[in-house]
Amino acid sequence: MDLRHLLAHEVAAGIIATGIEGAYDSVSCSTAGNYPSMGVSQWEGGRGDNLLSWIDDGRKFIGRTYSDIVDSGELPELRAVLDSEQGRAAQLEILAADCLDYVDALMPYISDSKCVIYASMWCPTSTNVVRVFVRNRKNRGYDVDDLSALAAVFEDEYYVAAAVGTAYKQGYANRARATYNYLAGHDIDWGLLKDKL
Structure with a gap:
């Protein structure tokens, strides 16, 4: 199992664990x-x-x-x-494939694994918007390989990049904090994860 697939697995697990996109x-x-x-x-x-x-x-x-x-x-x-057994299995399989696309879109700009996972967890909103957002922030000198800095820029600026106006500002700020809190307290045991997969 390569790093891309391991990261995609962690992105899917994070999206499900936080419920940031919804429940089954x-x-x-x-x-x-x-x-x-x-x-x-x-x-x-x-x-x-x-x-x-x-x-x-x-x-x-x-x-x-x-x-x-x-x-x-x-x-x-x-x-x-x-929410049936078949429904959950289908959602997991499709989400895992989607998450691999998210990781591939962001790995050219982010090298820290947790930061790739963090930004990828935003991709269901729009993979292209997230990719451009991260690329532009990196080009402007933001440290996209520091989890707290990345979370702060998503909290403060993502709603502008997503062109949703201030109506979604607080919702995106809440999502930024929830995603950060999940990852900041989550230790990834890559060896254990490789054994599972």
């Missing part, structure tokens, strides 16, 4: 349109339909609007499907 059974209406945003990585649109295609009982929800699912009274059923 999370379902909400997407802010981008009338379709469900689901699970531990808030998959939606085509990515959401892909997740549902991996789950036998999830296929009936493919292509449906959020309003249709709510109005039909099937929202609890969708939540149960996502």
